[in-house]
Amino acid sequence: MKNSLMRAMLFTAILAFPAAAFAEEVPAGKRQAIQDMLKAMQCEVDPANIEADGDGFELDDVFCADGQYDMDLNADLTIAEKRKE
Template sequence: MKYSLMAFAAVLASSTFAFADAPVTPAEADKIKAVLEALGCTGGKMEKETEGSGYFEVDDAKCKDGQYDIKLNREFKVIAMSRD
């Protein structure tokens, strides 16, 4: 029983790493920066979700009225913007 729980935990941990976010390419970063600029925002940590959705995330973008987390779709259109 103990070994099966350990094996399950190992599989779960390895699958979690498979779904981690990935860094964006320089071309993707340029497109994301253009969207941020149009929103009046700068900075933030840019990542691409790897769960198959292809969404982009910008964590902690600094905007005129505060700090936001911004989610973009594959076409770099804003689909969610939440205040931090």
């Protein structure tokens, strides 16, 4: 009984903790560099959709002249992967 109660409490705490708290914060300067790079490509993304991902960055819902994409960027802001949605 005690283990079941502890598991239930842990599960509830995990659900209550926002997922964004687990994501690494992207420095403002890097966030602006990403926005500038996208602008040169005729694309834009909501700053809230830029996440640090290891040494690079993950961008969700990038809107470009030719459609909507999810992108993974390397640390030097080169595109590692671009997936059309």
